Amino acid sequence: MECMIRTTPSHQPVIAVRGLRKAFGPKVAVADVSFAVDAGEIFGLLGPNGAGKTTTVECISGMLESDDGGISVLGRHPSQEGTVLRSLVGYQMQTSALPSTLRVEEALRVFASFYPKPAAVPELLDTVGLTHRRKAAFSALSGGERQRLSIALALIGNPRVAILDELTTGLDPQGRRDVWALVERIRASGITVLLVSHFLDEVERLCDRLAIIADGRTIFDGTPEHLIARAAEANPEIDNLEDAYLALVDANQTHYEGASA
Amino acid sequence: MNALSALTRMETTLLLRNPNALFMALAFPAALLLVQGFVIPGTREPVTGISDPVFEGLRVIDLFVPIALTVVLGSVALTNFPSAMGGYRELGVLRRLGSTPVGPHRVLGAQLIVSAASLLAGAVAATGVAMALLGAQAPRSVPLVLATFCLAAVAMLSLGAIVAARASSAQNANGIGMLIFIASLFSAGVWTPGPLMNETLRQIAGFTPLGAASQSLSAAWYGQPFPWAQLLVLLGWAVPCALIAYRTFRWR
Numbered sequence: 268m269e270c271m272i273r274t275t276p277s278h279q280p281v282i283a284v285r286g287l288r289k290a291f292g293p294k295v296a297v298a299d300v301s302f303a304v305d306a307g308e309i310f311g312l313l314g315p316n317g318a319g320k321t322t323t324v325e326c327i328s329g330m331l332e333s334d335d336g337g338i339s340v341l342g343r344h345p346s347q348e349g350t351v352l353r354s355l356v357g358y359q360m361q362t363s364a365l366p367s368t369l370r371v372e373e374a375l376r377v378f379a380s381f382y383p384k385p386a387a388v389p390e391l392l393d394t395v396g397l398t399h400r401r402k403a404a405f406s407a408l409s410g411g412e413r414q415r416l417s418i419a420l421a422l423i424g425n426p427r428v429a430i431l432d433e434l435t436t437g438l439d440p441q442g443r444r445d446v447w448a449l450v451e452r453i454r455a456s457g458i459t460v461l462l463v464s465h466f467l468d469e470v471e472r473l474c475d476r477l478a479i480i481a482d483g484r485t486i487f488d489g490t491p492e493h494l495i496a497r498a499a500e501a502n503p504e505i506d507n508l509e510d511a512y513l514a515l516v517d518a519n520q521t522h523y524e525g526a527s528a
Numbered sequence: 529m530n531a532l533s534a535l536t537r538m539e540t541t542l543l544l545r546n547p548n549a550l551f552m553a554l555a556f557p558a559a560l561l562l563v564q565g566f567v568i569p570g571t572r573e574p575v576t577g578i579s580d581p582v583f584e585g586l587r588v589i590d591l592f593v594p595i596a597l598t599v600v601l602g603s604v605a606l607t608n609f610p611s612a613m614g615g616y617r618e619l620g621v622l623r624r625l626g627s628t629p630v631g632p633h634r635v636l637g638a639q640l641i642v643s644a645a646s647l648l649a650g651a652v653a654a655t656g657v658a659m660a661l662l663g664a665q666a667p668r669s670v671p672l673v674l675a676t677f678c679l680a681a682v683a684m685l686s687l688g689a690i691v692a693a694r695a696s697s698a699q700n701a702n703g704i705g706m707l708i709f710i711a712s713l714f715s716a717g718v719w720t721p722g723p724l725m726n727e728t729l730r731q732i733a734g735f736t737p738l739g740a741a742s743q744s745l746s747a748a749w750y751g752q753p754f755p756w757a758q759l760l761v762l763l764g765w766a767v768p769c770a771l772i773a774y775r776t777f778r779w780r
C-alpha cells in the first residue's frame with residue numbers, strides 16, 4: 268500500500284522518495300530507499316551493480332508500481348498520474364534501442380508527437396551535436412551518438428525533470444566529457460537532473476548532492492564533501508570521493524553480512 | 529501531427545525498408561497462387577465431386593483464390609505483426625515508448641493500421657495475379673467480399689495481437705505465430721479447399737478463425753447463401769482476442 272508524501276508547497280522537493288519498497292516475486296530489489304531532489308540541482312544516485320538504482324528510477328518515472336512507501340514527483344504520484352508525469356519527466360534509459368532502420372531525425376519527430384509542447388527538432392539536434400547525423404539510421408550510430416540521441420529523446424518533451432541512467436557507460440573519455448558538458452547545459456536550462464551512475468569521477472564533476480543505495484537501502488544522502496568528511500572520521504587517510512564511497516559500501520556490506528550470519 | 533499519425537507513418541516507413549515483411553505481405557500469397565496454378569498438376573482442371581451448383585464449371589485453382597486471401601490474412605496478422613512487436617519488446621523499444629505519455633493503444637493501433645493496409649495491398653495483389661494470369665473469376669459480390677475480408681482481418685489481427693502483446697522477442701513471436709499460421713492454413717483449406725473437404729472436417733474448420741474466414745470468403749466470392757454462422761464465428765474470435773491483447777499488453 269503506497270502513501271502520499273505530504274510536503275509544504277513552499278519547500279516542495281521536485282522528487283521525494285520515502286521508504287520505497289519494490290519486490291519481484293521473492294526477490295526484494297528495493298527494500299527501503301529515501302531521498303529528495305531539489306529544483307534545479309543535479310542529484311546523483313549511486314550504488315553497486317544490482318543495488319536497486321534502476322528499479323528506483325523506474326518507480327519514480329511511473330514505469331513500475333512500488334509495493335510500499337511514498338513517491339512524489341513535481342507534487343504528483345507516479346502510479347496515479349503517470350500519463351501527466353511522463354509529459355514532464357524525460358527518461359534516458361540505461362539500455363534501450365530503436366528500430367535499426369529508423370533515422371535520427373525521424374525518431375525525434377515521432378517522439379516529439381507524444382508531447383504537448385515538444386522542443387524544436389533542429390535545435391535539439393544541434394544541442395546534442397547530431398545535426399550532421401540526422402539522416403543516419405540508428406544501426407549506423409556509434410555508442411556515443413546513440414547515447415546523445417537517447418538524451419535528446421529524453422529532452423524532446425521539454426521536461427522539467429530529466430532522469431539520466433548510466434549515460435556514459437561504454438563511452439570513450441572524449442565521449443564522456445562531451446556528454447558531461449551536455450548534462451551541464453541541461454542543468455543550465457533549468458531542468459532538474461537525477462543522474463544514476465557508478466562512475467565517481469562523473470558524480471564528483473556533475474552532482475550537487477547524492478544518495479548511495481546498497482542492497483536496496485539508502486546508506487547515504489548528502490553532498491560529496493559530506494561523504495568524504497564522514498568517511499574521513501573513520502579513516503583519516505580518506506580524502507577523495509572514490510575512497511569514501513568504497514569505504515561506505517564496504518562497511519555496509521560487512522554490516523549486512525554480520526547481520527545475516 | 530498527433531502521436532497515432534506519427535507512429536503510423538514511422539511503421540509504414542519501417543515496413544517499406546523491410547524486404548522480408550514486404551514479401552510476406554504482398555508477394556507470398558500471389559506467388560503461392562501462381563505455384564498452385566502453374567506447377568501443381570490438375571489445378572486448372574474443372575472441379576468434380578461437388579454437388580453445389582454455384583461451383584459448376586469452376587476449376588480447382590478458382591477455389592484457391594479466396595483461400596489465397598486467407599493466406600494474406602495469416603501471413604500479416606500472425607507473422608509480420610507479432611514479429612515486429614516482439615522485436616520491439618526484445619530491443620527495448622517498447623520499454624522506451626512506455627516511458628513517454630504515449631499509451632499501448634497508440635503503439636498497437638499504429639501497427640494495426642499498417643498491418644491492415646498491407647493486408648489490403650496483399651489481397652489486391654493476389655486477386656490481380658489470379659484474375660490476370662490464371663483467368664480466375666471475379667467475385668459475384670465485391671462489397672460482400674470486402675466486408676467479409678474486413679471482418680476476417682479484424683479477427684485475425686486480434687488473434688495476432690495476443691501474440692504481439694506478450695511475445696518476448698521477434699523469434700519467439702515468429703515461432704508462435706508460424707505455429708498458429710500453419711495449423712490455420714489447414715483449416716483455411718490450403719491443402720484441401722473447403723468445398724472439397726470432408727464435411728465433418730469442414731464443420732470443425734468453420735469454428736477456427738482462418739477456417740471461418742476462408743468459408744465466408746468463398747461463399748461471398750461464389751454467391752453461396754450469406755455466411756452468417758462463419759461471420760458470427762469471426763466476431764466471436766475478434767472481440768475477446770482484442771480485449772485479451774489490450775489487457776495483457778506488456779512494455780517489457
